[in-house]
Amino acid sequence: MIQIAIDGTAASGKGTLGKSIAMRLELDYLDTGKLYRAVGHAILLAGKSADDMSVQDSAELASSLSLPILQEDELHSAEVAMQASKVAAIPEVRDALLQKQRDFANNPPSGKGAVLDGRDIGTIILPDAPIKFFVDAKPEVRATRRHMEMQARGKDLLYAEVLADLINRDNRDKNRTIAPLTAANDAFLIDSSALSAQEVLQIALDHISSLSVFNM
Ligand code: DC
Numbered sequence: 001m002i003q004i005a006i007d008g009t010a011a012s013g014k015g016t017l018g019k020s021i022a023m024r025l026e027l028d029y030l031d032t033g034k035l036y037r038a039v040g041h042a043i044l045l046a047g048k049s050a051d052d053m054s055v056q057d058s059a060e061l062a063s064s065l066s067l068p069i070l071q072e073d074e075l076h077s078a079e080v081a082m083q084a085s086k087v088a089a090i091p092e093v094r095d096a097l098l099q100k101q102r103d104f105a106n107n108p109p110s111g112k113g114a115v116l117d118g119r120d121i122g123t124i125i126l127p128d129a130p131i132k133f134f135v136d137a138k139p140e141v142r143a144t145r146r147h148m149e150m151q152a153r154g155k156d157l158l159y160a161e162v163l164a165d166l167i168n169r170d171n172r173d174k175n176r177t178i179a180p181l182t183a184a185n186d187a188f189l190i191d192s193s194a195l196s197a198q199e200v201l202q203i204a205l206d207h208i209s210s211l212s213v214f215n216m
Pocket of ligand 1: 010011032033034036037081084085088089117118119120121169173
């Protein structure tokens with residue numbers, strides 16, 4: 001059972017890479033950010049904010065999630081992302097989601113293997129994954145990509161707002177005490193600032209074949 005761990009900053013291209021690798025290698029893909037976003041979304045739906053939820057209530061929301069999380073447009077909003085980043089700093093929430101992620105990686109629907117992307121996949125969720133990537137890009141490049149993505153979804157946000165949101169979220173994700181966003185020591189680093197999605201995929205596939213742990 002092959003496991004591929006991808007971590008990185010917001011809008012670095014890690015999700016696009018994860019999906020593309022999974023498609024090319026016929027593996028199952030899990031966007032773990034969706035789990036945290038689903039908790040953030042549920043909090044907003046209840047008319048609350050992560051700041052005024054008790055730890056226990058947030059952890060209960062996380063426990064009650066079951067995979068797959070359906071793709072809902074609202075999960076992509078900047079507001080949901082910020083709530084997700086806040087609840088992601090709560091140890092009890094992370095604990096409630098940890099086993100769900102490992103279960104998916106150990107029993108992927110196809111039975112062949114799984115690609116997971118997030119912030120702590122290579123460090124905490126799948127520390128023994130034989131293939132790990134860490135994707136990053138300059139904040140301005142990431143904000144431009146996210147801004148265009150939002151516009152395509154009909155959301156009219158200012159570029160400056162998107163940039164500030166990303167930086168704010170990265171800071172929270174990197175500086176929290178539990179499972180902070182960081183590259184695993186054995187992760188292969190990709191700076192996608194000047195690369196197309198296709199180029200990032202090619203670099204990743206070349207790296208995978210160089211490791212000879214997966215029959216491509
Ligand atoms: O990948 P994303 O932007 O959809 O993630 C939303 C938030 O969820 C992110 O700001 C931090 C949190 N997250 C996390 O802490 N650990 C993960 N494995 C995935 C996401």
